[in-house]
Amino acid sequence: MNEILKAAVVQQQAVGPEELALINKQSLRELAADEVFTFRLAACDDQVDRDHERFTLAALEGLAPLFVGRPVLMDHKWSAGTQTARIYAAGVEEADSVHRLVLRCYMPRTEQTASTITAIESGILRECSVGCAVERALCSICGADQVQACCQHWPGREYDGRLCVMELDGAKDAYEVSLLPVPAQPGAGIVKSKRYGGQESPEDAGDDEVFQLAAARQEQENMRYGGTEL
Template sequence: MLTKEELDQINRFSKAELTADQVYTFSVRLCDNEVDRDFERFGTEDLERLGELFLGKSGIFDHQWSAKGQTARIYRTEVVREPGTVTAAGDEYCWLKAWAYLMRTEKNQELITEIEGGIKKEVSVGCSMGRSVCSVCGAENGACGHVKGQMYGEKLCFMELKDPKDAYEWSFVAVPAQPRAGVVKRFGSEGTELRTLRKQAELGQRYLTGLRREVVRLAMLADGHLDGKIFTKAVGRLDEAELLELKRAYEAQIAKKFPVAPQLRQQAETKREDEAVFLV
């Protein structure tokens, strides 16, 4: 049963105040610190930071970055430690657990059924890591000649991914890289496509921020008794279409409240004033 605390955490990411009957929640194993099929692993100390970065991130399918595929959203994360289990690197096994929610709609009912039935189970995450470190010699970002997956004496060569920079999304997949979860990883410099997507997202956010400020400004002009702080908070929950509609409505109110005199009339009034001054 969904607790009030969990519902409050979910409502941090919702626009409307949701009730327990409106949402379906489930937990996923996002990633861990075990060496995966690609002979890479996340640094144990970085799982907490990854958990912070994945809060509020969307769940999609097969890492297809499209709004049409947005299905669920993470509202809580926790690092789970298993003292009795040791990784291939020789340390305590840990994994990142996340709780996600989706809306109980007719469209989502099939997905809910598949989750409940264990069909939709494997997940994979998309994130950016600052650097990778060779397990054999400690060289960073492939600067050495050691080959992942090979043994050097008693040491297995794998790359430890460190310093999380960003978390993009998590996906339902058929075959994850990690046997227990699945990870799509990237480290180093951004690719052209990712850089373009990030810049577009930043531009979109700046546009919405400017639009919200303009709506608040117009609202204060239209109604001098409006509480600016409360209205600003309310506007922060609106999307572009709603903001544009409010903007048009307030502009119409302001036009009625402060009508602009026609230019010819203004010129005539100015002329009469000038003549009056001259006659005096």
């Protein structure tokens, strides 16, 4: 699965008549307000994140309808037993000049879900990540699409005073949302450096090394952003 994972935050969501109507579009029978627990996920936004990536507003708006009906899992485990909730509505909201994709989710109130609901309400379970795919990853310096071919610019580095970031554009698919009882450790950032071929500067490497770094980076970017479809 070619998937981009981004952090998100769980927030409270009230159940009104309009919300309940949207929920019942996902259920097989009419549910009453006291039968469901709802919450919001403040998902990806249009700001530069720690991966030196940012979603365009168009990408966020395109992802919103794709997430409706998608499952909310536990720990990214794909099985019937880990499907904890479902997304019933999504949209882009603006606050302080930041555009953020907000996902509204519901789960039934049962004995099996009681502990999860308690963990969310008490703030114990509040970290999560969203999985999606985009069509393009555009370099902010030269505009090259990293899905097609990598350029010579590296995310996080400055070129003539301009920070290089990858702009994620073109909503391709939405996969799932996963609640994370144990947040990712800082050491996971090591994977990011390997993704771009290690920490060695291409300016300090020989021609053969530059070619190998570029090839490795292209392979990793194809895996991350989806690559070209055959």
